[in-house]
Amino acid sequence: VDSVPPRNPGRLRADLVAAAAALVERTGSVEAVTLRAVAREAGVTAPAVYGHFPDLGALLDAVLEEGFLALRAAIEASVAGVEDPVERLVAGCRAYVTAGRAAPARYRAMFQRPQAPGGRGAFDVLVDAVAACQEAGRSGSRDARGDALLIWTALHGVVTLQAAGVGAPDLDGRLRDLVVRLTLVEPVASGGDGAG
Amino acid sequence: VDSVPPRNPGRLRADLVAAAAALVERTGSVEAVTLRAVAREAGVTAPAVYGHFPDLGALLDAVLEEGFLALRAAIEASVAGVEDPVERLVAGCRAYVTAGRAAPARYRAMFQRPQAPGGRGAFDVLVDAVAACQEAGRSGSRDARGDALLIWTALHGVVTLQAAGVGAPDLDGRLRDLVVRLTLVEPVASGGDGAG
DNA sequence: TGTACATCAGTGAACGCGCGTTCACTGATGTAC
DNA sequence: TGTACATCAGTGAACGCGCGTTCACTGATGTAC
Numbered sequence: 001v002d003s004v005p006p007r008n009p010g011r012l013r014a015d016l017v018a019a020a021a022a023l024v025e026r027t028g029s030v031e032a033v034t035l036r037a038v039a040r041e042a043g044v045t046a047p048a049v050y051g052h053f054p055d056l057g058a059l060l061d062a063v064l065e066e067g068f069l070a071l072r073a074a075i076e077a078s079v080a081g082v083e084d085p086v087e088r089l090v091a092g093c094r095a096y097v098t099a100g101r102a103a104p105a106r107y108r109a110m111f112q113r114p115q116a117p118g119g120r121g122a123f124d125v126l127v128d129a130v131a132a133c134q135e136a137g138r139s140g141s142r143d144a145r146g147d148a149l150l151i152w153t154a155l156h157g158v159v160t161l162q163a164a165g166v167g168a169p170d171l172d173g174r175l176r177d178l179v180v181r182l183t184l185v186e187p188v189a190s191g192g193d194g195a196g
Numbered sequence: 197v198d199s200v201p202p203r204n205p206g207r208l209r210a211d212l213v214a215a216a217a218a219l220v221e222r223t224g225s226v227e228a229v230t231l232r233a234v235a236r237e238a239g240v241t242a243p244a245v246y247g248h249f250p251d252l253g254a255l256l257d258a259v260l261e262e263g264f265l266a267l268r269a270a271i272e273a274s275v276a277g278v279e280d281p282v283e284r285l286v287a288g289c290r291a292y293v294t295a296g297r298a299a300p301a302r303y304r305a306m307f308q309r310p311q312a313p314g315g316r317g318a319f320d321v322l323v324d325a326v327a328a329c330q331e332a333g334r335s336g337s338r339d340a341r342g343d344a345l346l347i348w349t350a351l352h353g354v355v356t357l358q359a360a361g362v363g364a365p366d367l368d369g370r371l372r373d374l375v376v377r378l379t380l381v382e383p384v385a386s387g388g389d390g391a392g
Numbered sequence: 393t394g395t396a397c398a399t400c401a402g403t404g405a406a407c408g409c410g411c412g413t414t415c416a417c418t419g420a421t422g423t424a425c
Numbered sequence: 426t427g428t429a430c431a432t433c434a435g436t437g438a439a440c441g442c443g444c445g446t447t448c449a450c451t452g453a454t455g456t457a458c
Binding site (some may be wrong): 037 | 410411412413414415
Binding site (some may be wrong): 230232233242243246251252341 | 444445446447448451
């Protein structure tokens with residue numbers, strides 16, 4: 001029983017991306033991941049990679065792209081069904097941090113290179129969420145784009161600093177606090193888990 | 197005139213660290229820096245490195261250590277002579293971001309590994325600065341350590357997101373805004389470059 | 393001042409290794425008749 | 426049902442390269458007499 005069961009057609013591509021993502025986390029950086037190590041991890045010889053990717057760079061790009069998709073999907077899933085705009089914003093931010101922490105090395109790599117292309121989509125979602133809070137009269141600010149940038153910056157800081165072992169788990173509990181201070185300048189009246 | 201002028205004794209060590217730091221920025225990551233490349237950059241052969249460092253890892257550790265020293269020195273210099281506690285806090289935060297942006301790849305590497313040891317010192321300085329604002333009645337919060345953590349997180353986000361080309365230069369001008377919102381919950385009366 | 397010698401920072405050659413990539417190949421799968 | 430063949434994903438061997446590290450060495454600098 002030393003023969004490997006046959007692979008579904010097109011399955012290797014996904015396996016390679018998963019193997020590469022696992023190695024990114026294990027080694028802690030994208031730069032340390034080699035094509036041969038990915039092939040090894042996927043149980044395949046190195047040249048097999050070239051049937052699915054033109055080179056190592058393309059494979060790693062696929063890892064980052066999958067990261068952006070996962071990040072966006074996690075946020076959208078967490079926000080689905082939440083009506084209150086402030087709760088939507090908080091839930092989305094929490095999902096962002098959780099998704100980032102789930103694969104910290106990949107997350108870092110996603111925003112490492114200048115002009116990370118996949119981040120824009122998530123940012124626009126965030127701008128809308130902040131604007132919704134403002135339109136509902138739940139924020140003292142009127143600059144949705146600017147506030148969204150501040151929040152994104154803070155969330156990015158939470159994910160990357162926690163990956164360095166700083167402030168965890170303090171920051172988890174204070175995420176709502178962070179969001180409220182940054183965009184809801186005048187304290188909101190209600191607030192599910194606050195001082196109520 | 198093809199002979200290199202003699203080097204001051206002990207100078208090569210500093211040259212190697214500087215060469216390594218330059219390569220970290222040029223390649224964008226610590227992992228991509230090789231011992232041979234550092235030696236080349238410093239105008240020396242590879243084995244010469246072993247006279248000053250036991251191995252490549254030690255050399256790179258020295259780069260990060262220098263980064264922590266530079267960060268702390270920049271903050272202390274910017275704060276020197278500033279009396280007003282809020283202005284001190286803002287000046288220190290500005291210096292932190294400026295110093296981080298001056299060597300973004302090195303900065304990222306400094307806080308990449310879990311339990312980055314050199315960050316604690318700077319954090320304590322920050323806690324003191326926040327506490328000073330509170331004692332002067334310039335902050336509505338009483339949790340200096342918690343607020344300092346929020347600010348540090350945000351500053352970290354500013355440095356690393358800007359390195360990715362996001363939000364620059366928007367975030368530079370809004371740094372005071374960020375600090376004020378995070379710790380000076382009740383708006384301060386004065387404020388040098390604000391809406392005055 | 394001049395000579396012999398110790399010191400020691402940096403050199404040059406060499407090693408074994410894992411890397412990315414190429415190439416001709418193999419052997420299982422699916423189709424045509 | 427059975428046979429011949431096309432397809433094509435993955436293999437195994439090989440290449441040249443830069444790497445980290447070792448070793449014996451060299452040649453400049455400083456000291457002792």
